[in-house]
Amino acid sequence: MQAPKYQSLKDHVYDYIAQKIQDGTLLPNQKINEAEICRKLDISRTPTREALFQLTSDNLLDYLPRRGFTVKAFDPKKKLDYSRIIGSLDALAATLAAEHLDESDLAKMEKLILKMDQDIEEHNFSDYHRDQYQFHEIYIYKCQNEILIETLNSLKNSFIRQSYLSEDRQRLMMVLKEVNKEHRAILDLFRTKNVEKLDCALKYHWRIIDTEML
Structure with missing residues (x-):
């Protein structure tokens, strides 16, 4: 390799x-x-x-x-702390990026949502992890704030890794379907450039991942 x-x-x-x-x-x-x-x-x-x-x-x-x-293993309190920080910073990146996303960006995000649907149905959680990461990266890298990008990447590397390790695959499948509905809602808000609702949606999105999956 x-x-x-x-x-x-x-x-x-x-x-x-x-x-x-x-x-x-x-x-x-x-x-x-x-x-x-x-x-x-x-x-x-x-x-x-x-x-x-x-x-x-x-x-x-x-x-x-x-x-x-x-x-490294995190305790539940530390996971919750990370999720709250990431949710706020991810929401900031989304609101900054809203004016800079073009149709090709939105099309890529929609394609990834469809791919995540497939990942969930096939219980391919490793691919789901990769695809959801790419979904969020599309707008994060359009926020035009390098410090914010670097901070989010570092925090997510420390946090997301333990999100998909549940032994209850049916439960995990159900939760990921709900999370992917959030991805669809986020994409719709990018299309309408509704930054206030986008900010709320991203913070809620990360709270769901923490309380339901970790």
Whole structure:
């Protein structure tokens, strides 16, 4: 597995591990096998260690000397705290982006909503995670505020990873259908450029994810 040319080796390792955490391949409190990652990515130990320490700094991992790195687990209070902050910042990004989204952006968002419907029906929760992330990224990256974009990306990396690990798949399927209805409502508000309702909708959207799924 070769690193993309536009990424540093450290960033390549970071993204690889972060994705494994987010899609549930690596679970809370699970130890990170550095040698396996180096072998899998065909990368030396130095950029791997740099990525692991960066992941620790970004609250995805815990590090204990002589014991290594483990996937960080959050308690319910911390999850709630994260969801409230993300909801407010995501809503801000949406209201800033409303005037800058064009028809192609809206079409991409609609396509992702349809894809998420399919993901839910097929119980493909890893793809759902990826698709919902892309849905929100479309407007976040149009908000024209780099600090806000960077802050949201960091917070979401620390938080979203544990959202789809429920063992009750039927319950999870039902909840995700409700969440995707929220995506449709958000898209409609972008189309009408109703920023006041958009602000409320995004904050409510993140509250649903926290109270119903985590």
